[in-house]
Amino acid sequence: MWAAGSARIPYVYTGFIARRTRDGTISELHFRVTQPSGYLYSTEKLRQLVDIADKYGLGLIELAGQQGQMIISIKPELANEAIDALRSIGTDVAATGDSVRELAACIGPALCEYALYNTLEARDKFYTHPKIYEWLSNQLFPFKFKAKFSGCPMDCARASHRADVGFIGVWVGAPEVDLELFRKKVESGELDVEKIVARCPSGAISWDKEKKELKIDGSRCKKSMECIRTAFPAIKPGKERKVAVVVGGNVKGRFGPKLGWFIGYLNPDQIKDAVDLTFKVIAPWEAEAQPKYRLGDYIMQTGLDKFIEKAGIKLEGAPFTGKKPDEVPYAVLPKEVRERFLMFAEKLKGRP
Numbered sequence: 001m002w003a004a005g006s007a008r009i010p011y012v013y014t015g016f017i018a019r020r021t022r023d024g025t026i027s028e029l030h031f032r033v034t035q036p037s038g039y040l041y042s043t044e045k046l047r048q049l050v051d052i053a054d055k056y057g058l059g060l061i062e063l064a065g066q067q068g069q070m071i072i073s074i075k076p077e078l079a080n081e082a083i084d085a086l087r088s089i090g091t092d093v094a095a096t097g098d099s100v101r102e103l104a105a106c107i108g109p110a111l112c113e114y115a116l117y118n119t120l121e122a123r124d125k126f127y128t129h130p131k132i133y134e135w136l137s138n139q140l141f142p143f144k145f146k147a148k149f150s151g152c153p154m155d156c157a158r159a160s161h162r163a164d165v166g167f168i169g170v171w172v173g174a175p176e177v178d179l180e181l182f183r184k185k186v187e188s189g190e191l192d193v194e195k196i197v198a199r200c201p202s203g204a205i206s207w208d209k210e211k212k213e214l215k216i217d218g219s220r221c222k223k224s225m226e227c228i229r230t231a232f233p234a235i236k237p238g239k240e241r242k243v244a245v246v247v248g249g250n251v252k253g254r255f256g257p258k259l260g261w262f263i264g265y266l267n268p269d270q271i272k273d274a275v276d277l278t279f280k281v282i283a284p285w286e287a288e289a290q291p292k293y294r295l296g297d298y299i300m301q302t303g304l305d306k307f308i309e310k311a312g313i314k315l316e317g318a319p320f321t322g323k324k325p326d327e328v329p330y331a332v333l334p335k336e337v338r339e340r341f342l343m344f345a346e347k348l349k350g351r352p
Contacts, residue, residue, distance in 0.1 A: 001021050002019050003019070004020075005019050005020035007027070009079050009080060012083060014095065015033075016079070017030040018076075028076065030074070031070065032070050032093060032096055033071060034102070034136075035102070037105050038106070038110050040120075048089045049061060049069075056071075056078045056085070057074045060072035068102035092137075094137060097139040097144070099140065100135040100146075100147070103149075104148045104157045104163075106156040106157045108149075112152075113233075116243075117167075117241065117271060122274055125274070132275065140286070142292065143291070143292050143294050145282065146163045148162065152169045153224065154229075159246065161250070162249060163260065164247065164248065164294060168246065169241065170265075172240040173218030174204070174216040174221050175227065175236060175237055176238055177214055178235075179213065181233070181234040196227050196231060199230075201222055202222045204218075205227060242316075243270075245262070245263050245264055245315060247296075248260050248296030248299045249296060254294070255296070258296040263308060263313060263318055280313055281295070284307060288302075
């Protein structure tokens with residue numbers, strides 16, 4: 001019975017979703033409301049939000065949505081008053097349309113032993129920047145833009161595939177192994193070492209039965225976290241920590257779902273630079289992309305090399321994307337990706 005609707009709230013350009021019945025007799029508004037980093041609410045704040053939902057809507061709240069908290073079905077005639085009430089308790093509406101959407105961060109160091117950098121601090125730094133607030137509150141872009149912060153490669157914030165720019169905690173080389181503790185866990189039957197070796201996706205783990213030594217080849221480790229999740233704290237992330245930056249991930253776009261392209265590392269203490277890096281990422285996309293093209297769609301059209309050049313991005317560990325004179329220029333995929341597709345196609349030859 002419901003269809004898309006429209007509404008006009010003075011000086012408010014994002015943050016609400018309008019709906020109406022198909023016969024036009026009933027209309028309603030849903031408010032997307034900014035959330036604290038890590039979804040950490042005090043009971044006082046929750047009571048204030050429930051009071052607003054009761055007074056101006058149906059009393060229904062969605063707390064942990066992908067796009068932030070939502071207050072369901074605000075009465076349109078009370079929208080202005082409801083926004084004033086939200087601002088009076090220190091929050092606001094935001095994150096709809098062609099703007100910066102809700103910035104998601106995993107729970108990070110607040111509760112998680114795997115967190116490799118402070119995701120909550122990183123997200124807070126975004127929200128306190130005036131430019132980011134301007135982009136949250138106005139529809140200025142070709143399409144929506146999302147930034148996400150995951151504390152480790154398990155990527156609980158889904159930064160690799162649902163963020164136009166994502167920041168993921170990683171480490172350099174092999175995980176750290178407490179061999180004595182690991183042996184105790186194996187001897188007690190708590191760990192099945194053969195299963196740990198077999199489940200490593202890159203085959204980087206080996207076990208010497210005679211010496212009872214576990215070895216991990218850091219050059220082959222793909223940071224899947226499989227061994228760490230299984231054996232923690234006997235196996236932990238390495239001590240040299242980085243924040244991997246990926247761009248262009250999305251589920252819905254002109255050219256289908258995409259994983260983000262890795263473009264380099266930040267050091268954990270450089271996370272304050274994430275805002276400035278995001279400005280660089282947005283600039284060419286905002287200036288050149290067609291309407292309703294996500295950042296990943298724009299990168300596919302432009303080419304990763306040209307995008308990095310236009311954005312002026314220079315990060316530690318950036319993958320080699322420069323073309324040699326004897327290479328065929330590409331517009332969509334880097335040479336390494338094209339070669340992997342060609343290898344896959346060769347394997348399929350001759351199959352029924």
